[in-house]
Structures are given as structure tokens and as C-alpha cells.
Amino acid sequence: MTCTVTDLACARGGVTLLERVSFALHPGAALCLRGPNGIGKTTLLRTIAGLQPALRGSVTLPPDAIAYAAHADGVKDTLTVAENLAFWAAIHGTPGIAPALEALDLATLRDRPARELSAGQRRRLGLARLLVTGRPLWVLDEPTVSLDAASVARFAGVVQAHLGQGGMALIATHIDLGLVADVLDLAPFKARPRSGISGFDEAFA
Numbered sequence: 001m002t003c004t005v006t007d008l009a010c011a012r013g014g015v016t017l018l019e020r021v022s023f024a025l026h027p028g029a030a031l032c033l034r035g036p037n038g039i040g041k042t043t044l045l046r047t048i049a050g051l052q053p054a055l056r057g058s059v060t061l062p063p064d065a066i067a068y069a070a071h072a073d074g075v076k077d078t079l080t081v082a083e084n085l086a087f088w089a090a091i092h093g094t095p096g097i098a099p100a101l102e103a104l105d106l107a108t109l110r111d112r113p114a115r116e117l118s119a120g121q122r123r124r125l126g127l128a129r130l131l132v133t134g135r136p137l138w139v140l141d142e143p144t145v146s147l148d149a150a151s152v153a154r155f156a157g158v159v160q161a162h163l164g165q166g167g168m169a170l171i172a173t174h175i176d177l178g179l180v181a182d183v184l185d186l187a188p189f190k191a192r193p194r195s196g197i198s199g200f201d202e203a204f205a
């Protein structure tokens with residue numbers, strides 16, 4: 001199942017940020033989005049994941065085929081690590097949480113309440129959620145924030161394994177994860193500022 005994004009335009013706070021974004025992501029492939037702070041990487045990922053409407057364009061994969069992981073990780077503080085994963089596994093109908101615990105090195109933390117996790121441990125729990133969704137496209141917004149070097153390498157291996165099973169990954173990241181991935185520079189897709197005054201844009205084009 002290929003994810004095809006065609007002529008996508010997205011906005012935040014009423015401002016159009018990116019326009020004419022098109023690409024195809026095939027099974028087993030990863031694409032890294034690059035661009036300076038504020039260009040609209042998060043906004044584009046949220047739009048592709050179906051968390052906000054597109055101004056224009058289309059995404060062929062439905063939102064329920066996409067697992068989105070971002071800064072707000074959805075971890076429930078009052079539940080333990082294992083309970084958080086079991087909760088998500090139940091929602092997605094995944095049989096067990098052991099592979100996810102193992103993959104993100106969370107087995108020794110399984111009975112720790114999430115509120116007692118360090119930032120990096122919490123991030124690993126948020127990323128472990130990806131594995132229990134069973135969804136083919138992982139949309140990842142700065143997934144390595146707070147992770148130490150060993151955890152970055154471990155997570156890169158998790159993504160690589162997902163790709164090896166025919167999954168896909170779309171990643172906004174400022175660091176090189178060491179993945180075999182195409183890179184999409186968003187600069188050419190930056191929307192031109194609009195005045196909102198009829199005739200103004202044309203007069204000053």
C-alpha cells in the first residue's frame with residue numbers, strides 16, 4: 001500500500017505555510033522532511049495524519065492507517081509503562097506488549113508509573129506505542145528529542161525493522177538517524193505571504 005500525497009497545502013493559525021507538496025511513499029521506504037524552524041513541518045505532518053484539515057490536495061492513506069508520534073506523546077501519567085502500552089494495544093487490537101517493551105528497552109521500567117519517568121524514558125514509551133498500533137505509516141515529529149545516543153540508535157533500528165516489514169515512515173528530524181531514506185527539502189514549497197487585500201498580491205508580484 002503506497003501513500004501518495006498530491007498537491008497538499010496546509011495552514012496554521014490561518015496562515016498558509018506550505019503549498020503544492022507532492023510525494024509518494026512506497027512500502028519499505030522512509031522520507032525525511034527538512035526545513036528550518038517554523039517552515040511548517042509539524043503542520044504538514046499533522047495534516048497528513050488527518051489531525052487537521054488540508055487547505056487543498058489529497059493523501060491516499062486513511063488516518064487509521066497512520067500512527068502519529070509527536071511532542072505531546074499521549075502518555076497517561078497515572079498508568080505504569082506496561083499499563084500504558086496495554087491500553088494502546090487494547091485499542092488497536094494488538095496481541096501483546098512484550099515486543100514493544102523490548103524494542104524500546106522498557107522492560108525494566110514496565111511497572112514504573114509514567115509520571116516517574118525521565119524525559120528520555122517517557123519519549124521511549126511514546127515511541128513504543130508505534131509498535132502496538134500495527135499501522136503501516138509512522139509519521140514522526142522529531143522522534144529523537146530527549147533521547148541519548150544509544151536510544152537514538154535503538155530507535156533507528158526499530159524504524160529500520162518496521163521498513164523491513166513493509167512499513168513506511170515519514171519523519172521530521174534535524175538529525176541524521178542513519179536510515180536509508182529520501183530527503184524532502186520543504187523550502188521550495190513555502191507559501192508566498194498573502195496580504196489578504198484584493199489586488200495587492202498581484203500588484204506587488
Ligand SMILES: Nc1ncnc2c1ncn2[C@@H]1O[C@H](COP(=O)(O)OP(=O)(O)OP(=O)(O)O)[C@@H](O)[C@H]1O
Pocket residue numbers: 012013014017035036037038039040041042043044
Ligand atoms: N497554534 C498555533 N497557532 C498559530 N500559529 C502557530 C501555532 N502553532 C504553530 N504556529 C506557527 O506555524 C508555523 C509553523 O509551525 P510548525 O510547528 O509547523 O513548524 P516546524 O517547521 O515544525 O518548526 P520546528 O522546526 O521549530 O518544530 C510557525 O510560524 C509557528 O509559529
